Amino acid sequence: MTKKDLPKFCYRKGAKGYVYFQRRGGKTQRIHSEPGTADFAAEYAMLLRGRQPTPAKTMKGLIASYMESSRWTDLKPVTQKGYRRHLRYFEDVIAAVDPRTMKRVHVIEMRNALADTPTDANRKVGVLSVLFEHAIDIGWINQGANPAKDVAKLKSTKPKREAWPSEMIAAFRREAGPRPLRAFELLLGTGQRVEDVRTMRWDQIEDDGIRVRQSKTSNGIWVPFTDSLRAAIASMPRHGETILAQENGKAFAYQTLWADIMAVRKKIGAERWDIHALRHAAASEIAALPGMTDEHIMAITGHSSKEMAQLYAGAARQKARAMEAQKGRK
Template structure:
């Protein structure tokens, strides 16, 4: 039977897909025989030039997760990105990233509009992924850059009120109370508090390098935190630890804190709210400025400082203003 295909081209499988097989090259030809595209593919393969692997978002995710940038992320940042990258891989893993346009990013955002916070976090992850694509030469631009975030519709995070702080202290004990006091006393993120070692502590405070921002801070001890730590028995390298001295996980820390939150009716106030509480307490003290808040929280962005301490600053300034008005009226009456 006369062969109708050119040399080295064979039909394989039930569907009869065409493959060029010669030496070390075995590559499918997707164009149809007799077309200019087929002639170009065939000529290229005869010259021994295999087609470059097709770039996809799924492959870009693999590249991103094996990069030095990824290795430098804090544990909780990687875990958050992993969750959102799994979604991106599922819905667009087959897409060539160079074909992605800003309109497609908006379409993804709008499809998740019923959960705006989750949508915004996925946008942040996508932007980081595509920035990596630019870094390694897969993309010339980042279509996720500048895409407007959705306005959150959920509850606003608030600092813990004084009565619930005291209620937690009255109902918690052991490792849970120690963790609570460290969170409130240092004003740091949960991951950084769980990473604290006894070697980070001197007589007056902690030396900390924040996992998320890599900011180096020295956090002096409050009197309460000094007493709490002085009463604690060292079991290993980590301050908050299992009985064998090993570091506890975020999941266990959250479980321990949540148990007491439920007991005292503080479900609306989460772990991160203790960082807000520390910033708010500082901001409410007369004479304290955003620089004082920054010195404890490590925030470089003024907008974030306002988010954490803005309400307390407003209240303190309002009290000063009303006091000044009262003092002015008293002076007039005396005259």
């Protein structure tokens, strides 16, 4: 169906060709039913009367309702980005399913079907649980009837993430070109997540450090520069508002930074240690210093719990304590 075949005030948008309704000056609203169907006609009629159409009681309708709720709008943009991928998956595989017919066994079957990617499977179950909590909120299912709640997580088959060892950090610095090295030094020196490093701006630098508002937690922290980071910052060209910027002034995309660093990892044989492990490395370097506590680590990484700080710094702290303990032995 082309634009001329759609009723008044309707148009298609996006790669998937979703249909939207908008009067001049009015709110843009997506029509979730297929054009030409009775459900589409019912949604369109409601919108013409200025009323919000009630989504069909399907998983697709539940997703639509959820994405218009405060449960969705209150999420951080970075969380929304992650959720969207899982919501698209549900739209592809269970769009027409009535949420009231979903049982725990169905959720477990879906989880098990994705067992070759356990982390992804567990995240999908988590998002599904959020969807069913919204279904309870709007009265589609009864309180306590969330079939995805407390479903056991699959154990990851990936090796436990470890901090970058000092010899690999030295190898990266030796072999990397200017662009990946700048990203590497910012990641390691600040101990922040990739998204926060990617969007760091020049005007956040103050008092020989950088002020960061973490996208995941909204925590505001100030991180002083290390000697290595100070030198790296001094050598960086200013192309735009962000510290890591292309020559046209635009911030680098996550995928570009990942590819840059991955190329060097392959060159030096560091595929085992990913970008996020640089955050672990920062915590480990702090933990290995005399007198450093969980609070010192949390002050840099922005973690809100000692458990996470201990997780990130565990191996380095154990090594430092073991060395101290052995000093008095013969």
